[in-house]
Amino acid sequence: MALSTDFGPATALSCRECGTRFDVGPNFACIECFGPLEVAYEFGNVTRADIESGPTNIWRYRGLLPVPDDVATKPNLQPGWTKLVKADNLAGELGMRSLYVKDDSGNPTHSFKDRVVAIAVEAARNFGFSTLSCSSTGNLAGAVGAAAARAGLDSCVFVPANLEEAKIVVASVYGGRLVGIDGTYDEVNRFCSELIGDELGEKWGFVNVNLRPYYAEGSKTLAYEIAEQLGWRIPDQIVIPVASGSQLTKIDKGFKELIRLGLVEEKEYRIFAAQATGCAPVSAAYKAGHDVVQPVRPDTIAKSLAIGNPADGPYVLDIARRTGGAVEDVSDREIVAAVRLLARTEGVFAETAGGVVLGVTQKLLENGKLDPDAETVILNTGEGLKTLDAVSAEARPAAVIRPSLDAFRTAFAN
Amino acid sequence: MALSTDFGPATALSCRECGTRFDVGPNFACIECFGPLEVAYEFGNVTRADIESGPTNIWRYRGLLPVPDDVATKPNLQPGWTKLVKADNLAGELGMRSLYVKDDSGNPTHSFKDRVVAIAVEAARNFGFSTLSCSSTGNLAGAVGAAAARAGLDSCVFVPANLEEAKIVVASVYGGRLVGIDGTYDEVNRFCSELIGDELGEKWGFVNVNLRPYYAEGSKTLAYEIAEQLGWRIPDQIVIPVASGSQLTKIDKGFKELIRLGLVEEKEYRIFAAQATGCAPVSAAYKAGHDVVQPVRPDTIAKSLAIGNPADGPYVLDIARRTGGAVEDVSDREIVAAVRLLARTEGVFAETAGGVVLGVTQKLLENGKLDPDAETVILNTGEGLKTLDAVSAEARPAAVIRPSLDAFRTAFAN
Numbered sequence: 001m002a003l004s005t006d007f008g009p010a011t012a013l014s015c016r017e018c019g020t021r022f023d024v025g026p027n028f029a030c031i032e033c034f035g036p037l038e039v040a041y042e043f044g045n046v047t048r049a050d051i052e053s054g055p056t057n058i059w060r061y062r063g064l065l066p067v068p069d070d071v072a073t074k075p076n077l078q079p080g081w082t083k084l085v086k087a088d089n090l091a092g093e094l095g096m097r098s099l100y101v102k103d104d105s106g107n108p109t110h111s112f113k114d115r116v117v118a119i120a121v122e123a124a125r126n127f128g129f130s131t132l133s134c135s136s137t138g139n140l141a142g143a144v145g146a147a148a149a150r151a152g153l154d155s156c157v158f159v160p161a162n163l164e165e166a167k168i169v170v171a172s173v174y175g176g177r178l179v180g181i182d183g184t185y186d187e188v189n190r191f192c193s194e195l196i197g198d199e200l201g202e203k204w205g206f207v208n209v210n211l212r213p214y215y216a217e218g219s220k221t222l223a224y225e226i227a228e229q230l231g232w233r234i235p236d237q238i239v240i241p242v243a244s245g246s247q248l249t250k251i252d253k254g255f256k257e258l259i260r261l262g263l264v265e266e267k268e269y270r271i272f273a274a275q276a277t278g279c280a281p282v283s284a285a286y287k288a289g290h291d292v293v294q295p296v297r298p299d300t301i302a303k304s305l306a307i308g309n310p311a312d313g314p315y316v317l318d319i320a321r322r323t324g325g326a327v328e329d330v331s332d333r334e335i336v337a338a339v340r341l342l343a344r345t346e347g348v349f350a351e352t353a354g355g356v357v358l359g360v361t362q363k364l365l366e367n368g369k370l371d372p373d374a375e376t377v378i379l380n381t382g383e384g385l386k387t388l389d390a391v392s393a394e395a396r397p398a399a400v401i402r403p404s405l406d407a408f409r410t411a412f413a414n
Numbered sequence: 415m416a417l418s419t420d421f422g423p424a425t426a427l428s429c430r431e432c433g434t435r436f437d438v439g440p441n442f443a444c445i446e447c448f449g450p451l452e453v454a455y456e457f458g459n460v461t462r463a464d465i466e467s468g469p470t471n472i473w474r475y476r477g478l479l480p481v482p483d484d485v486a487t488k489p490n491l492q493p494g495w496t497k498l499v500k501a502d503n504l505a506g507e508l509g510m511r512s513l514y515v516k517d518d519s520g521n522p523t524h525s526f527k528d529r530v531v532a533i534a535v536e537a538a539r540n541f542g543f544s545t546l547s548c549s550s551t552g553n554l555a556g557a558v559g560a561a562a563a564r565a566g567l568d569s570c571v572f573v574p575a576n577l578e579e580a581k582i583v584v585a586s587v588y589g590g591r592l593v594g595i596d597g598t599y600d601e602v603n604r605f606c607s608e609l610i611g612d613e614l615g616e617k618w619g620f621v622n623v624n625l626r627p628y629y630a631e632g633s634k635t636l637a638y639e640i641a642e643q644l645g646w647r648i649p650d651q652i653v654i655p656v657a658s659g660s661q662l663t664k665i666d667k668g669f670k671e672l673i674r675l676g677l678v679e680e681k682e683y684r685i686f687a688a689q690a691t692g693c694a695p696v697s698a699a700y701k702a703g704h705d706v707v708q709p710v711r712p713d714t715i716a717k718s719l720a721i722g723n724p725a726d727g728p729y730v731l732d733i734a735r736r737t738g739g740a741v742e743d744v745s746d747r748e749i750v751a752a753v754r755l756l757a758r759t760e761g762v763f764a765e766t767a768g769g770v771v772l773g774v775t776q777k778l779l780e781n782g783k784l785d786p787d788a789e790t791v792i793l794n795t796g797e798g799l800k801t802l803d804a805v806s807a808e809a810r811p812a813a814v815i816r817p818s819l820d821a822f823r824t825a826f827a828n
Contacts, residue, residue, distance in 0.1 A: 056470050056495070077761055078497060081470070083522075088489065089566065106520060108497075108761070110799070146761030152503065161814045166580075169802050173809040175758030179822070180814035191817035198819055344589030347491055347522070347560030385524070385799040388583050395587040400575045400594035403605035405612055411593075 005126065009044060010066035013037040013213055016315075024066070026127045026205070028212045036311070037213045039066045046261055048232060051224075056081040058115055058221040064257060065221070066214050067122045075150050076121060079114035080221050082106035084229035084377070089345040090358075094365060098375040100235070102226055103348055109170065110383035111304070111351070112247065113143035116218035120207035121151050123214035129205030131156055132176075133195075135188040136208075137243070137304045138167030139351075139382055144207055145174035156204070158188050164303065166386045184298060186309045208244075219247040223254025226377055232264050236374035239272040239361050241353045241381055242282050242327070243305045245312030248273055252319050272370065273316050273327040274360035276300035276335060276352075282313045286327035291317060301332045301390050302352040304382055326369045330359035336390050338362065343384070351382030352390050419540065423458060424480035427451040427627055430729075438480070440541045440619070442626045450725065451627045453480045460675055462646060465638075470495040472529055472635040478671060479635070480628050481536045489564050490535060493528030494635050496520035498643035498791070503759040504772075508779060512789040514649070516640055517762055523584065524797035525718070525765070526661065527557035530632030534621035535565050537628035543619030545570055546590075549606040550622075551599050551657070551718045552581030553765075553796055558621060559588035570618070572602050578717060580800045598712060600723045622658075633661040637668025640791055646678050650788035653686040653775050655767045655795055656696050656741070657719045659726030662687055666733050686784065687730050687741040688774035690714035690749060690766075696727045700741035705731060715746045715804050716766040718796055740783045744773035750804050752776065757798070765796030766804050 005024065013022045017035025028037055046063040054060030058080030059072040072078075083103050091099035104112040117132075117140070124132055132148040132155045134140050141157040148155035155176030159167070160183060172178035181188045192209055195201035207215045227234050234255050240248045252271055258264045275283045278300025285293045293313030298306035310316070320327050330338070339355035342348050350358070357378050364370035384391070401407040419438065427436045431449025442451055460477040468474030472494030473486040486492075497517045505513035518526040531554070538546055546562040546569045548554050555571040562569035569590030573581070574597060586592035595602045606623055609615035621629045641648050648669050654662045666685055672678045689697045692714025699707045707727030712720035724730070734741050744752070753769035756762050764772070771792050778784035798805070815821040 075502065083492060086489075089564070106522070108520070109763070110524075146757075146763070148761075149758055150503070150761040159811075161811070165806065166799055166802055168811065169806050169809045170763065170799065172811065173754065173757045173763055173798065173805055174761055175754070178811045179825070180811040181817045182814060183817045187817045191819075191822075194819055195822070200819065200822065340587065340589070343560075343587045344563055347562075347564040347588055349523070349560070349584065349587055383799070384587065385580055385584070385797070388580055391587055392579065392583050395583045397573075397575070397582065397586065397592045397594040400596060403595045403597045403601045405605075405608055405614065408593075408605075408609070408614065 006068035007066040007126065008068055009041045009063060010039045011042045012040040014040040026210050028210050039213050039217050043261060046263070048263060051228065058118060058218070061221055061224045064224065065119060066217055067119060071122055075152065076118050077108040077114055077147055077150055079107045079118050081225060084226060085346055085348060087346050090342065093341070093345055094362065094372070096372045096376060100377045101342070101346060101348060101380055102222065102377055103380045105350065105380060105383040109142045109146045110386065111139035111143060112219070112222065112381040113140045114147070115221050116215045117143040117147045117207055119218040120205065120211040120215040121147050123211045124153065124205035127205065129203060130154055131204045133157060133192070133201070133204045133206045134208050135185065135192040136171070137185050137306055138163045138171065138386070139304050140208065141171035141178065142167065145171055145176045148176055149174040158192055160185055160188055164387055164389060166388065170386070185307055216246045216250055219250035220254035220257070222247070222379070223251040224258065227255070227258050227264050234258065234264055234267055234269050235377045237270045237272065237370060237376040239274055239357050239376070239378040241305055241357050241379060242273045242275050242310065242316055243307045245282065245310045245316040249312050249315045249319060269323060270325040271319050271323045272325040272360070272364060273320050274357045275327065275329040276302040276305055276356050277329045277331045279306045279308060280329035281308060282310060282316050283327045283329040285313065286317055286320060301387070302335055302356050304351060304353045305356060326364060328360045328363050330356060330363060334359040339384065339391055340394065348380060349384030350380040351384055352387045353382050354380035420482035421480040421540065422482055423455045423477060424453045425456045426454040428454040440624050442624050453627050453631050457675060460677070462677060465642065472532060472632070475635055475638045478638065479533060480631055481533060485536055489566065490532050491522040491528055491561055491564055493521045493532050495639060498640060499760060499762060501760050504756065507755070507759055508776065508786070510786045510790060514791045515756070515760060515762060515794055516636065516791055517794045519764065519794060519797040523556045523560045524800065525553035525557065526633070526636065526795040527554045528561070529635050530629045531557040531561045531621055533632040534619065534625040534629040535561050537625045538567065538619035541619065543617060544568060545618045547571060547606070547615070547618045547620045548622050549599065549602040550585070551720055552577045552585065552800065553718050554622065555585035555592065556581065559585055559590045562590055563588040572606055574599055574602055578801055578803060580802065584800070599721055630660045630664055633664035634668035634671070636661070636793070637665040638672065641669065641672050641678050648672065648678055648681055648683050649791045651684045651686065651784060651790040653688055653771050653790070653792040655719055655771050655793060656687045656689050656724065656730055657721045659696065659724045659730040663726050663729045663733060683737060685733050685737045685739040686774070686778060687734050687739070688771045689741065689743040690716040690719055690770050691743045691745045693720045693722055694743035695722060696724060696730050697741045697743040699727065700731055700734060715801070716749055716770050718765060718767045719770060740778060742774045742777050744770060744777055748773040753798065753805055754808065762794060763798030764794040765798055766801045767796050768794035
């Protein structure tokens with residue numbers, strides 16, 4: 001089959017470890033050193049005006065992504081351009097001067113995964129894959145199912161069988177095939193790698209395995225949007241959740257590209273990483289001063305971050321240390337409290353992962369690592385409706401009464 | 415307290431029945447004839463260019479709404495500018511030529527209610543109300559809770575106690591007071607009217623009672639957005655869900671305003687109304703040729719449409735008949751099938767109300783009332799994550815297996 005090879009400004013895949021370059025293709029590991037491959041570019045002249053006149057979704061940044069110039073005309077979910085909420089109420093409670101919440105629950109399937117999947121769909125089209133697949137802690141499965149439906153592709157997604165009910169439904173409602181795996185996410189992920197090596201899966205595009213170099217680039221759009229929404233400025237500090245760690249490394253890459261292209265002024269910025277204590281291998285390595293990350297078996301309500309063996313963990317450590325940031329973790333109890341704090345102050349109902357970020361932000365303020373006077377952006381990467389169980393015991397009616405004024409008076413006397 | 419009286423282009427309240435005019439104030443019923451009041455305007459010169467240079471939310475239309483010119487600078491959820499999805503896959507399955515889904519699940523609390531509440535919040539600020547309240551079938555309670563949190567107002571919301579779990583959690587997670595009422599929505603609504611007449615509730619802004627004239631105007635923004643997103647053109651046909659009927663009447667009002675202001679070309683358009691058979695008082699009246707609507711006791715999975723005594727029912731009948739549209743209803747089984755069809759074809763996971771609209775669209779195509787060759791917009795007003803129970807029995811894993819190729823082969827042999 002003659003395939004399109006239009007990946008826009010992408011010119012090669014490059015090994016992140018040894019730098020060996022390869023043609024753009026459905027590959028993800030370096031044949032020299034087994035290091036991860038990432039997309040290399042030769043950018044054209046991209047101006048603020050070009051971007052600002054683009055669509056209100058991630059395709060306004062198509063000149064900075066491995067996609068063809070006409071990508072916006074193809075059937076896709078049009079993710080991105082989510083709100084950057086000026087969180088003055090929350091800042092007041094935390095004693096901060098300038099705080100923003102980048103709220104990615106506004107994406108089509110209500111998590112940041114729509115960004116990365118949209119890029120992977122383009123790669124799948126280019127490589128002639130007709131089935132879109134993934135291993136997932138839940139959000140990604142829904143994003144793949146929905147994106148495949150819109151794009152007219154088949155889908156088959158793999159998740160740990162013990163996921164939240166909402167994520168199970170969302171992963172299968174779009175009509176693709178959902179397969180539950182008795183095991184942790186890391187076991188699901190290993191199984192998918194086996195499947196790619198087998199004839200069963202050889203024609204499949206696993207967005208986060210064999211399409212990973214393209215997929216991962218989607219997270220750069222978070223950096224682009226934050227900078228543009230701040231008026232073309234990089235914030236002083238940013239707090240990012242860590243599952244595999246890919247998102248954090250790509251936000252750093254996105255900021256650096258904006259500086260290199262002259263789209264924002266050069267500045268120092270500090271990147272902070274947030275994990276749940278029940279799955280904190282990167283935080284543990286950071287605190288111990290290690291460069292390598294020891295895998296753990298996850299046990300936390302923040303299931304979307306429950307990756308015990310994070311592929312990009314060492315890069316996260318490097319970025320946090322290089323930029324003057326830090327890595328921190330919070331307990332499940334702190335996560336729930338933070339979800340409720342964000343809802344109460346800003347009307348944003350975050351997934352548990354958002355609670356991890358806000359909880360860590362509070363802890364970093366307490367231990368003096370985060371500057372309360374510096375402009376700070378924190379990420380909410382998912383939607384509270386998908387992790388209802390975390391708050392459903394506490395978010396209840398104040399009373400249930402008959403429809404009468406007397407009943408109301410009795411229930412709420414003084 | 416000296417109150418702001420800046421309602422932008424709004425100049426009066428006007429009785430929809432007898433036309434008597436009143437000053438802009440916290441009133442909702444005509445003292446002459448008890449008819450409903452609605453906002454009257456003297457619009458300035460509003461151009462396409464003004465609107466297009468505005469923010470990507472409903473405030474781009476602030477010149478057409480009862481809000482001050484600086485409304486976008488005040489703390490609010492910035493609803494609107496949701497996607498108009500070109501639904502080519504769905505159109506193909508239905509044999510239609512040109513079909514769009516206006517997907518309001520993209521709003522901050524994932525229903526169209528964020529639009530109307532945002533206008534009510536401005537009115538509450540203007541009138542000095544410090545507690546925001548409502549009767550609700552669920553979506554509105556969440557929208558009020560979130561909007562009040564962001565705006566720094568207290569909230570107290572009233573819902574039928576038998577609501578979906580997700581809507582109960584969302585109605586209370588924002589920190590306001592949620593009160594469950596043992597009764598139907600119509601009983602909740604009557605109770606709220608009593609509360610306004612009592613000293614208990616006299617300082618409260620009930621968004622859909624004493625702030626209703628302002629609140630209801632928010633639905634006009636659906637008409638504005640659809641027209642602008644089509645390239646400043648009104649569609650030939652539109653299918654709209656009916657609960658109270660307010661949304662449908664305001665979309666009609668919005669289209670007429672766009673024509674009157676010269677923002678779109680004058681044209682004929684047909685408005686279709688969709689109800690669930692388990693709560694179809696307007697559809698029943700339409701089919702019987704009546705002008706009045708006989709109240710019913712709701713029994714449907716489409717709880718967000720379960721208003722048995724719809725205030726604007728007669729206006730809906732009038733608009734459907736005047737524009738050459740129709741009113742139709744579908745069973746709970748058809749609603750579920752339609753939710754799944756929309757998810758499978760377009761990757762949009764709708765609330766049951768969205769299933770009502772698509773199910774009715776299918777029925778109107780079958781009985782020849784909807785023209786398959788005419789440009790058609792259908793509304794999805796809410797989010798499937800809030801009505802999971804409707805599909806959770808059918809949206810399941812295809813299999814649960816151990817993480818091994820053999821287990822996969824066994825489960826999916828041939």
